[in-house]
Amino acid sequence: MTDEEDFDLAELPDDELVTQMHDDLYDGLADEIVEGTSILLDRGWAADRVLADALVEGMRIVGIDFRDGILFVPEVLLSANAMKAGMAVLRPLLAETGAEPIGKVVIGTVKGDIHDIGKNLVAMMLEGAGFEVFDIGINCDVDKYLAALEAHRPDILGLSALLTTTMPYMKTVIDTLNQKELRSKYIVLVGGAPLNEEFGQAVGADGYCRDAAIAVEMAKHLVAARRSSSAAAIH
């Protein structure tokens, strides 16, 4: 790094600043993202515009390069961390304006299973993509999921398992949602090393996520599809 690469974010015009923020997200620079976010807000940008144009768009690029094997897990975690730092600035403002979040997610590892590295990775990636994530931890029984759904009213319920012995519990959770006529309220996504597409379908999930990048893509896609269909139903 040389001195000539040092510049003041505040001196950049809006479009260059936004591009620079995409680069900074890519490089996982949390302080710079907080600064850029604040500058755009000071210039009168609405919080939801900062979120969409600077942060979410930047993380979209990160997601593509992660999927394509150009970026790797530690880099993406840094990017997600930078995104989170920007979100911390925006969140209170977004709440004030009542802007609709990209989506809310309740995620947890099923009963009997204590593995959480993959689940944590998915949670961080979802947060990085702008989702509000409520991670309810490991060894979650049906009641714990139901309580979290009731408390947070998410768009998505994410179920994780690492063991062939514990993954059938996903069906227990989904069956309970059906019995209580709650199933249609949520998009249910499942994931974990021993699972596959066929299993996801068999337990009645809306999607099986092979890895964290796919989980984010699927979450965005399904939430958007659901919102446009419910919007269409209203009109």
Added chain:
Amino acid sequence: MTDTVLSSARREVVIGFDRPFVMIGERINPTGRKLLAAEMKAGDFSRVEADALAQVEAGAQMLDVNAGIPLADEPALLARAVQLVQSITDVPLSIDSSIIEALEAGLAVYHGKPLVNSVTGESEVMERVLPLVARHGAAVVAISNDETGISEDPDVRFAVAKRIVERAADHGIPAADVVVDPLVMPIGAMGTAGRQAFSLIRRLREELKVNTTCGASNVSFGLPNRHAITGGFLSMAIGAGMTSAIMNPLHAEPKTGVMAANVLMGTDRDCVAWIRANRDPDAAVGEGARGRREGRRRRA
């Protein structure tokens, strides 16, 4: 000195302190292998056979056999895989499942003394798996987590391992037949994963005096050139005292990492295995003194 003796019908393998590291081939595992999972479920075990032979050829002294396929009859598949692998190789096996019925089915058809993979520190799991291990006179992999999860505190993980060893003793399983897995996390997601593992391995060896193993490939998850990271990890873990790992011997870097560590720990006596694997092939077939000497000895 702690020796864990495993066997097939025809061969014995010892995992132990101050012995060459034992590579347990990881490939016969349908988790994350779509094609293998589909084939095994459909009753096609040709890839299992090929994987078994290739790993033994590459130097695996033992093989892990796992049949964890969703919506399949895991006990039947595991039993069949165990029988098949035992019919074509003579290495001892690690019978790998989280389903007790599958472990039972695999043990029922096994010839020799296998490694049962695995038991955790969860009370319920210990009460189901340990009697089975004791009844079959097997050895067992003990994973250092319990109901509360995988602790980031090495002291907690050590305490869990200790508890499993003690409970195993209650069931008549000696500590020498408990091989502890310290649980190696992906270094790309947790920067302390390496040092945690090394300090735990050292304590398990020095204080609990047990053999150790781990799923070595896990450490490099999500990183480029990951086999080199796995290889570096294995060398360092062996330096810390690890005595076996479930790993892929077909990848050059992990295998080289193990072989080099065996040399450096002094368990590859006179560097015999290293030299055999690395001698310049041209020199071996040349007309030098060595070739002539060997010729004379063969005739003698």
